[in-house]
Amino acid sequence: MRIGRRGMGGFLAAGLAAARGSGGATPAAAQTAAPATPQAADWPQRPVTIISPFAAGGQSDPIGRAVALHLQRSLGQPFVLENRSGAGGTIGAQFVARAAADGHTLLFGTTSSFVIAPFVYREAGYDPAASFAPVAVVSEGPMILTASPGTGFRSVAEVVAAARRTPGEVTYASAGNGSLPHLLGELLARSTGTRLTHVPYRGGAPAMNDLIGGQVDLFFEAVANVAPHVEGGRVVALMGTGQERTPLLPQVPTAGELELAALTLTSWTGLAAPAGTPAAIVERLNAATNEALRLPAVRALLERSGIRGVGGNPAAMAARIGRESGIYRGVIAEARIAVE
Numbered sequence: 001m002r003i004g005r006r007g008m009g010g011f012l013a014a015g016l017a018a019a020r021g022s023g024g025a026t027p028a029a030a031q032t033a034a035p036a037t038p039q040a041a042d043w044p045q046r047p048v049t050i051i052s053p054f055a056a057g058g059q060s061d062p063i064g065r066a067v068a069l070h071l072q073r074s075l076g077q078p079f080v081l082e083n084r085s086g087a088g089g090t091i092g093a094q095f096v097a098r099a100a101a102d103g104h105t106l107l108f109g110t111t112s113s114f115v116i117a118p119f120v121y122r123e124a125g126y127d128p129a130a131s132f133a134p135v136a137v138v139s140e141g142p143m144i145l146t147a148s149p150g151t152g153f154r155s156v157a158e159v160v161a162a163a164r165r166t167p168g169e170v171t172y173a174s175a176g177n178g179s180l181p182h183l184l185g186e187l188l189a190r191s192t193g194t195r196l197t198h199v200p201y202r203g204g205a206p207a208m209n210d211l212i213g214g215q216v217d218l219f220f221e222a223v224a225n226v227a228p229h230v231e232g233g234r235v236v237a238l239m240g241t242g243q244e245r246t247p248l249l250p251q252v253p254t255a256g257e258l259e260l261a262a263l264t265l266t267s268w269t270g271l272a273a274p275a276g277t278p279a280a281i282v283e284r285l286n287a288a289t290n291e292a293l294r295l296p297a298v299r300a301l302l303e304r305s306g307i308r309g310v311g312g313n314p315a316a317m318a319a320r321i322g323r324e325s326g327i328y329r330g331v332i333a334e335a336r337i338a339v340e
Helices: 016-020 061-075 087-097 111-120 156-165 180-192 204-213 223-231 279-294 296-304 314-335
Strands: 048-052 079-083 105-110 132-141 143-147 171-174 197-200 218-222 236-240 267-274
Touching: 048 061, 048 087, 061 079, 061 105, 061 132, 061 267, 061 279, 061 296, 087 105, 087 111, 087 267, 105 111, 105 132, 111 180, 111 267, 111 314, 132 279, 132 314, 143 180, 143 223, 156 180, 156 236, 171 180, 171 204, 180 197, 180 218, 180 314, 204 218, 204 223, 218 223, 223 236, 267 279, 267 314, 279 296, 279 314
Parallel strands: 048 079, 048 105, 171 197, 171 218
Antiparallel strands: 105 267, 132 267, 143 218, 143 236
């Protein structure tokens, strides 16, 4: 079997127009020196920058821009999503962690930036529990375990049986060392008592191309990226992580249904401020974020992507960061995964 070694691409470029509704374009942010920390009644006093720690056009981008647009309308100042990518999302996250705690710099992060990258990158420069004031979990969706049609795999049980017959022969692609697909592959192997061979790429798009071409056997990928290939018969969907089936692939069983508790994790996004941001500002942000997730246009955007809005209070997001940090940190340590 030939094994490709390339890298990962983007996700959703469409959908933002629907979320914009009847409003205009978001004004550009003005980076100015921060005055004294405002009280909630005065805040925001100037444009608010929301840092997305990944490149424009990625998985979380349309969701972040839709939420930013509603925050702007609701709170009376421009909220501008700025992409500040690099080092698995740690550059953007570190920037927010070191920003003034005055509510004018926020982080729109992902599973990677909140609960994976800080333990993979030796010089991440922030602590997911101590460096941020959580606002709300915004969205979540399953990662879909897919197989190359040439493998003959039509179920997770068949994958497990093959991996037990020939340990190490079954390969799985990822978007790179320490990425969410990498860790999900580790969790699949550990929870089924098998040994799978990891094949890292430099992104999801080349990994998917090699899965379609038969150079690699398995790949965990976001549902919106996978669904067209499943419908076209180019790959086979075996399982979705999490507990709920996605409307984009309703026929695909979940990890919960297959009693794979270790894989009931999902890919998610969340909004956070620097640690020390006044609680009253966090509460206003939380209320406005939950309002955004109730908007029909935002709900439609999420549904088209096969994911759902979450919302809730800051404590729920803090609990999620703590719980999932423990899970991923353990896998990373045991598998000795590290990126300089």
